[in-house]
Amino acid sequence: MENSNKAIFLDRDGVINVEVGYLSNPDDFKFTEGTIEALRILNEKGYLLIVITNQAGIARGYYNEEILTNIHNKMNTILKEHSVILDDIFYCPHHPEFTGSCDCRKPNPGMILKAKEKYDIDLNNSYMIGDTLNDIQTGIKAKCKTVLVLTGYGKEEQKKIGPFIPDLIFKNLKEFAKNILNQ
Numbered sequence: 633m634e635n636s637n638k639a640i641f642l643d644r645d646g647v648i649n650v651e652v653g654y655l656s657n658p659d660d661f662k663f664t665e666g667t668i669e670a671l672r673i674l675n676e677k678g679y680l681l682i683v684i685t686n687q688a689g690i691a692r693g694y695y696n697e698e699i700l701t702n703i704h705n706k707m708n709t710i711l712k713e714h715s716v717i718l719d720d721i722f723y724c725p726h727h728p729e730f731t732g733s734c735d736c737r738k739p740n741p742g743m744i745l746k747a748k749e750k751y752d753i754d755l756n757n758s759y760m761i762g763d764t765l766n767d768i769q770t771g772i773k774a775k776c777k778t779v780l781v782l783t784g785y786g787k788e789e790q791k792k793i794g795p796f797i798p799d800l801i802f803k804n805l806k807e808f809a810k811n812i813l814n815q
């Protein structure tokens with residue numbers, strides 16, 4: 633059986649929106665520069681756009697799932713105003729110290745594997761994009777191509793590249809989107 637869909641798996645904080653540390657208020661949600669345009673380019677290129685995000689702030693009690701939904705509704709509303717369709721959002725609300733271990737918390741590939749089943753995704757021709765080496769490790773485990781972006785924690789993380797080496801490194805999501813257009 634051949635899987636036909638290809639996807640861009642996107643870490644959220646530090647990639648799509650500005651990293652603020654446990655974002656817990658929709659008012660603090662701000663897109664990183666060029667991200668809306670980047671997502672539009674990737675949309676047009678035929679990729680599913682799927683957010684894969686650890687939200688341990690829920691396990692820690694910093695915010696609840698209703699607030700997280702409000703944040704995601706704001707994100708989706710703005711994207712729709714710009715004709716960008718985000719196909720899905722998978723989040724892990726757990727943290728081992730508070731809720732025990734789980735399969736979904738990155739660097740486990742559980743959320744990507746769930747998305748693969750739901751959308752019949754060819755992981756080898758899909759990308760995991762993140763601003764941390766934890767995201768890169770997740771992508772490697774799921775057998776995706778991996779991209780480190782230098783927004784969010786990216787610049788700090790780039791200095792620590794060792795066991796987990798991204799396939800590609802870009803300044804931000806927009807630079808990635810523009811480049812993949814030529815591949």
Ligand SMILES: [Mg+2]
Pocket residue numbers: 643644645646647762763764784
């Ligand atoms: Mg991040």
Ligand SMILES: [Zn+2]
Pocket residue numbers: 724725726734735736737
């Ligand atoms: Zn989890």
